[in-house]
Structures are given as structure tokens and as C-alpha cells.
Amino acid sequence: MNRIWTLFYTFFKIGALSIGGGYAIIPLIQEQVVERAGWVSEKVFTDIITISQMTPGPLAVNTSTFVGLQIAGVPGAVAATVGCVLCGVALSLVLYAFFRRYRRSVYVFEVLGGLKAASLGLIMSAAGTILLLAFFGTGAPAPGAMPDWAALAVFAASLFALRRWKLNPVLLMAVTGVLGLFLY
Known part of the structure; x- marks a missing residue:
């Protein structure tokens, strides 16, 4: 039961920080799941990302479901998935109300422009991580490592x-x- 709560909490944090969408959040998921918790190896994580990209639905949600399934079966998949989407759903509802109220504000549009730039950087980071995993089998290859x-x-x-x-x-x-x- 402790592992279920840990999965929920880990993916709740990931969901809370998933600004920029699925590709932008891959490095954070990798850090939490592979490096910190050690739940899966980098090879298994790469396989999970590959499967998550091929299945319908958001990448972060699919990844959380597959990681949860790998760690604690169906209860783990449910806990990780709910944790991943809960914060996003709540935040979306709050932001919807906010943007309806301030939809004509110049400042709101400026803030959104900054968020778009940050999202692009996160997506580029995720692309680099995926390429390193595909070509070197690790997120940080050793100096002189052959692809x-x-x-x-x-x-x-x-x-x-x-x-x-x-x-x-x-x-x-x-x-x-x-x-x-x-x-x-």
C-alpha cells in the first residue's frame, strides 16, 4: 500500500510541474522514476516512452500508467494515472475561470508568451534526452562513449x-x- 501512495505522490508532483506537455516533462519523469526512485532502468524507461508515444492519449499520462503498471500492477497504474492528471484538471479549471475573467488583459498575453518560450526549451530538452537514450542507451553518456x-x-x-x-x-x-x- 505504501508503494501505491508513493506512486500517486510522485506522479502528482510530476503532474503539478508538467508545464509544456508530455514531451517537455520526459526529463522530470526520468529523473523521478529512473534516477531517484530506481523503479525502472533507463532501458525499460525508453521502452515505456516508446510505447507511450504509440498509444492514444497524452504522453505523460500514458507514461505514468505504464510505470505504475510496471511497479505495482493495476492498482499502481490507477494511482500513478490519477496522480498525474489530478493537479492538471484542478489547475485547468482554475485557469479557465481566470482567463474568462481577464481574457482581454495585455499582461496575461505577455505571461503566456514567456510560458511558450519555456515550453519550447523543455521540449528541446526532452528531444535531447530521447536521442541520447536511443543512441547511447543512457541519458548522460560517458565521455568517449560510442553510439x-x-x-x-x-x-x-x-x-x-x-x-x-x-x-x-x-x-x-x-x-x-x-x-x-x-x-x-
Whole structure:
């Protein structure tokens, strides 16, 4: 039961700080789940992020559900998911009332501009974390570490195919998933 409450509280904090959306919050989730709590390895976390991206729904919510399921089964999944969304729902209701009242304020629009810039930085940080995990298997590779050349080649080929032939991303994910079965 203690683990359930710990999952709830951890993901409540993550949900409270998830400004910028799912991709922006990946480094915080990784810090809490992999580095601090040690609930999953970086490899398992990368797999959870991959699955969370492929399933319908918000990335942070899907990730919390999968981590909770991994740690404490269905009760853990429910606790982590509720913890992740509870603060966001409450904050959304408060912000809705606030913006309805001050919707014409110049200051509110200036604050939102600053938040957009911060969100972009968080998303770029998340992209860097995902790339490091994919290419080096860790969020902070050791100096002189060699990348996973197969992962780098698949990434480069996928990026090229997306840009050159405008392939359907779902089809590309299916093809690279099958390719991953043979490579790994």
C-alpha cells in the first residue's frame, strides 16, 4: 500500500510541474522514476516512452500508467494515472475561470508568451534526452562513449524517408519496429 501512495505522490508532483506537455516533462519523469526512485532502468524507461508515444492519449499520462503498471500492477497504474492528471484538471479549471475573467488583459498575453518560450526549451530538452537514450542507451553518456550505430542508421534513414517521400509515420514506425526485431 505504501508503494501505491508513493506512486500517486510522485506522479502528482510530476503532474503539478508538467508545464509544456508530455514531451517537455520526459526529463522530470526520468529523473523521478529512473534516477531517484530506481523503479525502472533507463532501458525499460525508453521502452515505456516508446510505447507511450504509440498509444492514444497524452504522453505523460500514458507514461505514468505504464510505470505504475510496471511497479505495482493495476492498482499502481490507477494511482500513478490519477496522480498525474489530478493537479492538471484542478489547475485547468482554475485557469479557465481566470482567463474568462481577464481574457482581454495585455499582461496575461505577455505571461503566456514567456510560458511558450519555456515550453519550447523543455521540449528541446526532452528531444535531447530521447536521442541520447536511443543512441547511447543512457541519458548522460560517458565521455568517449560510442553510439549505437544501428540505431543511428535507422534514425537517419527514417528521417530521410519522412522528409524525402513524406511517408506515413505509422507505416514508418511499423517498418522500423520490424527492423528492430532483426537488429536487436
